[in-house]
Amino acid sequence: MTNHWVDIKNADVILIMGGNAAEAHPCGFKWVTEAKEHNKAHFMVVDPRFNRSASVADFYAPIRSGSDIVFLGGVINYLLTNDKIHHEYVRNYTDFTFIVREDFAFDEGIFSGYNPEKRTYDKASWDYELGEDGYVKTDPTLQHPRCVYQWLKRHYASYTPEKVESACGTPKDKFLHVCEKLASTAQAGRAATILYALGWTQHSIGAQILRTGAMVQLLLGNIGVAGGGMNALRGHSNIQGLTDLGLLSNALPGYLTLANQGEQDYQKYIEARTQKPLRANQMSYWQNYPKFHVSLMKALWGPAATKDNNWAYDYLPKLDKQYDMLQIFELMNEGKVNGYIAQGFNPLAALSNKNRTRAGLAKLKFLVIMDPLATETSEFWKNYGEYNDIDTASVQTEVFRLPTTCFAEEDGAVVSSSRVLQWHWKASEPPGEAKTDVAIMSALHLRMKAAYQKDGGKFPDPIVNLWWPYAQPAHPSSEELAKEYNGRALADLTDADGKVLRPAGQQLSGFGELRDDGTTMSGCWIYTGCWTEAGNQMGRRDNSDPTGIGNTLNWAWAWPANRRVLYNRASADLEGKPFNPNRMLVKWNGKAWGGADVPDYGVAIKPETGTGPFIMNPEGVARFFARKGMNEGPFPTHYEAFDNPLGYNPMYPKNDKAVSNPAARVFPAIWETFGKASEFPHVGTTYRLTEHFHYWTKHALLNSIIQPEQFVEIGEALAKEIGITTGSMVKVSSKRGYIKAAAVVTKRIKPMQIEGKTVHHVGIPIHWGFKGLTKPGFLANTLTPFVGDGNSNTPEFKTFLVKVEKV
Ligand SMILES: Nc1nc2c(c(=O)[nH]1)N[C@H]1C(S)=C(S)[C@@H](COP(=O)(O)OP(=O)(O)OC[C@H]3O[C@@H](n4cnc5c(=O)[nH]c(N)nc54)[C@H](O)[C@@H]3O)O[C@H]1N2
Numbered sequence: 183m184t185n186h187w188v189d190i191k192n193a194d195v196i197l198i199m200g201g202n203a204a205e206a207h208p209c210g211f212k213w214v215t216e217a218k219e220h221n222k223a224h225f226m227v228v229d230p231r232f233n234r235s236a237s238v239a240d241f242y243a244p245i246r247s248g249s250d251i252v253f254l255g256g257v258i259n260y261l262l263t264n265d266k267i268h269h270e271y272v273r274n275y276t277d278f279t280f281i282v283r284e285d286f287a288f289d290e291g292i293f294s295g296y297n298p299e300k301r302t303y304d305k306a307s308w309d310y311e312l313g314e315d316g317y318v319k320t321d322p323t324l325q326h327p328r329c330v331y332q333w334l335k336r337h338y339a340s341y342t343p344e345k346v347e348s349a350c351g352t353p354k355d356k357f358l359h360v361c362e363k364l365a366s367t368a369q370a371g372r373a374a375t376i377l378y379a380l381g382w383t384q385h386s387i388g389a390q391i392l393r394t395g396a397m398v399q400l401l402l403g404n405i406g407v408a409g410g411g412m413n414a415l416r417g418h419s420n421i422q423g424l425t426d427l428g429l430l431s432n433a434l435p436g437y438l439t440l441a442n443q444g445e446q447d448y449q450k451y452i453e454a455r456t457q458k459p460l461r462a463n464q465m466s467y468w469q470n471y472p473k474f475h476v477s478l479m480k481a482l483w484g485p486a487a488t489k490d491n492n493w494a495y496d497y498l499p500k501l502d503k504q505y506d507m508l509q510i511f512e513l514m515n516e517g518k519v520n521g522y523i524a525q526g527f528n529p530l531a532a533l534s535n536k537n538r539t540r541a542g543l544a545k546l547k548f549l550v551i552m553d554p555l556a557t558e559t560s561e562f563w564k565n566y567g568e569y570n571d572i573d574t575a576s577v578q579t580e581v582f583r584l585p586t587t588c589f590a591e592e593d594g595a596v597v598s599s600s601r602v603l604q605w606h607w608k609a610s611e612p613p614g615e616a617k618t619d620v621a622i623m624s625a626l627h628l629r630m631k632a633a634y635q636k637d638g639g640k641f642p643d644p645i646v647n648l649w650w651p652y653a654q655p656a657h658p659s660s661e662e663l664a665k666e667y668n669g670r671a672l673a674d675l676t677d678a679d680g681k682v683l684r685p686a687g688q689q690l691s692g693f694g695e696l697r698d699d700g701t702t703m704s705g706c707w708i709y710t711g712c713w714t715e716a717g718n719q720m721g722r723r724d725n726s727d728p729t730g731i732g733n734t735l736n737w738a739w740a741w742p743a744n745r746r747v748l749y750n751r752a753s754a755d756l757e758g759k760p761f762n763p764n765r766m767l768v769k770w771n772g773k774a775w776g777g778a779d780v781p782d783y784g785v786a787i788k789p790e791t792g793t794g795p796f797i798m799n800p801e802g803v804a805r806f807f808a809r810k811g812m813n814e815g816p817f818p819t820h821y822e823a824f825d826n827p828l829g830y831n832p833m834y835p836k837n838d839k840a841v842s843n844p845a846a847r848v849f850p851a852i853w854e855t856f857g858k859a860s861e862f863p864h865v866g867t868t869y870r871l872t873e874h875f876h877y878w879t880k881h882a883l884l885n886s887i888i889q890p891e892q893f894v895e896i897g898e899a900l901a902k903e904i905g906i907t908t909g910s911m912v913k914v915s916s917k918r919g920y921i922k923a924a925a926v927v928t929k930r931i932k933p934m935q936i937e938g939k940t941v942h943h944v945g946i947p948i949h950w951g952f953k954g955l956t957k958p959g960f961l962a963n964t965l966t967p968f969v970g971d972g973n974s975n976t977p978e979f980k981t982f983l984v985k986v987e988k989v
Pocket residue numbers: 199200201202203205206207228229230231233245246247248249250378379380381382415416417418867868869870871872873874875876980981
């Protein structure tokens with residue numbers, strides 16, 4: 183979230199689109215209720231289903247799954263053509279005036295630089311035009327045909343209300359209602375928030391859907407203000423912590439990035455990430471990359487990371503490809519993976535195309551499951567009849583189960599969607615032989631280290647030199663690890679005159695203290711400040727809120743720097759005067775910043791210097807034109823899901839190269855696993871229910887009683903067509919396999935008219951499987967396609983083709 187849970191109460195307009203917070207985030211959802219009650223907020227839901235959030239909303243509009251960029255592009259077009267934008271904000275705080283390179287082009291769904299054979303883009307032309315001073319050229323009059331504002335107008339001109347109606351199935355009047363309500367926040371003093379989750383991310387164009395939402399918010403001046411923002415409602419209780427700590431395979435802690443294979447040279451690696459400002463006076467905060475990186479390397483390898491060995495740069499792996507889940511299981515299927523550790527992960531249930539996942543697992547030599555429960559994955563080799571019809575004798579994989587504890591059986595911090603790190607204390611001892619994940623991983627590390635010390639190997643250094651300075655090497659404590667993430671001084675830190683600012687050994691109080699000369703260490707720079715000399719800031723429990731805005735700066739601790747609303751500098755005008763004095767976040771008093779939040783930059787930087795609020799970007803402003811960042815283009819563009827009901831792109835019907843995301847990675851063997859509407863005429867989508875948490879609460883008795891049996895949701899019209907009623911068993915098939923489940927016939931899913939064709943959605947909750955206390959069921963992911971987003975590779979779980987039949 184750019185903002186935070188409590189801040190939702192400050193919104194005047196709330197849009198939940200691509201999420202179902204009442205169902206999946208029922209505790210946080212109370213802030214929507216607060217906004218409605220105390221702020222008269224107008225609450226809207228846009229979803230293929232009339233879901234639990236819609237049932238308590240002021241307004242609901244249906245949308246065809248997978249068509250959100252048409253809808254949001256339509257909102258952008260509406261805001262631009264009706265001039266409902268926050269002029270002062272977009273002019274000063276975005277790239278509206280920037281001029282784009284002359285060779286940048288877009289034609290019928292494809293941008294300049296496309297290589298159809300490789301399905302990738304050469305992104306050279308996707309850039310601003312730079313002057314001789316190295317700074318971006320701008321046109322403050324906004325007239326230049328190549329300025330970002332003019333490009334934006336052209337790019338979304340075809341995203342009309344009529345097109346939204348025919349491509350999304352959203353009636354025009356309902357679409358315009360959403361536009362008008364959002365537009366009412368284009369003025370200072372009103373704010374809209376957008377809350378989203380998987381209904382936006384789990385598509386082959388997921389990351390671009392989020393960008394389109396963010397662009398709407400920028401046009402309205404809703405980023406960085408109280409009650410605004412782009413708010414990702416995250417999943418597992420600590421999934422925010424997982425990404426913060428760099429547990430994605432291409433990441434390092436604190437959103438630093440691993441090198442790719444071509445980056446063997448340390449200086450080049452650092453230079454590529456230490457971005458120089460693209461305009462005068464900008465902070466371009468990633469200029470501090472070397473400080474964060476060297477401090478991380480000191481945390482990992484301690485004394486073995488020295489200036490002479492480039493801070494142990496050679497110890498870090500260099501990526502030959504992006505090792506996301508789809509890639510790993512593809513390699514498994516190719517027989518190229520020997521062993522796999524599934525730690526708190528049930529891939530057989532959670533990953534798309536279950537039969538393919540299972541085939542991959544069966545090719546491993548060994549599989550390790552670290553989990554408190556016996557999961558579908560740990561028993562993938564066992565025959566459970568139709569639910570898991572495997573020939574056990576054909577499986578050679580050796581499976582080890584290592585029972586772990588659950589969160590309540592250890593101390594630690596959990597990071598919420600609000601970026602708040604909140605400490606919790608152990609509530610009970612683990613049962614039986616269960617060990618914490620830290621104890622298991624430590625034991626594994628110590629044994630590997632001993633083996634490498636004894637036998638040597640090709641390159642034992644990264645393992646034998648890993649710094650392990652814990653009181654009990656077999657079980658580092660949560661406190662020790664948290665202090666390490668925060669970071670400390672390894673030598674006396676002095677100023678230019680030699681005065682000691684921070685003696686060696688002390689905890690650091692903020693990432694501003696980090697250095698690139700090996701005198702500081704920090705395991706995750708964005709967490710610096712969470713455990714200072716003043717103690718554990720994550721354990722703080724003072725909920726006082728002097729301004730009433732809900733920031734509670736003394737409750738736990740938020741990254742970065744305890745800031746509760748990101749980019750809060752953008753809530754004030756160039757002089758530092760809050761756009762909305764009633765919901766002030768920060769304010770410049772002529773000498774210093776003050777207010778209800780931690781300001782984006784220190785008191786030394788005055789607004790007069792022109793420093794922009796988007797300090798992580800080298801241009802200091804937010805981008806409508808995503809320079810070279812995204813893989814499928816700098817402006818979000820609609821593409822159909824890989825399994826799609828039309829067979830063409832309704833926005834670019836003439837171009838058969840632009841039907842689905844032209845830059846999404848599709849493994850060669852996967853093309854034939856996509857379905858066609860002639861064979862699979864219905865649109866399937868998968869989702870959650872409040873009563874279950876994925877695949878593990880079916881092991882708990884009470885949850886199993888309240889949601890005992892697998893079902894699929896089918897609209898009344900489709901039910902009539904195939905001759906079923908509630909309770910009938912239906913078979914739902916896709917090109918990848920089939921499931922059977924009880925039908926729930928509902929008014930909450932209605933047929934849609936898409937480009938003159940009737941499209942039915944089929945709703946498939948994900949929670950069942952063949953292990954646990956519920957009635958055994960099929961894994962929903964038997965049906966889903968093995969393809970992901972063009973940037974993150976998040977699987978396309980939300981839109982695929984199925985056929986529903988009466989059993
Ligand atoms: N009780 C419970 N709570 C949970 C979880 C759980 O398993 N159980 N899981 C947690 C996790 S890990 C996560 S990631 C979050 C997920 O939270 P959510 O994303 O809110 O959950 P989902 O139910 O997967 O999907 C949300 C909505 O997306 C809609 N949708 C599908 N396709 C589209 C589309 O193309 N466009 C639009 N606009 N909407 C679409 C679906 O109809 C559904 O209503 O929930 C978390 N909370």
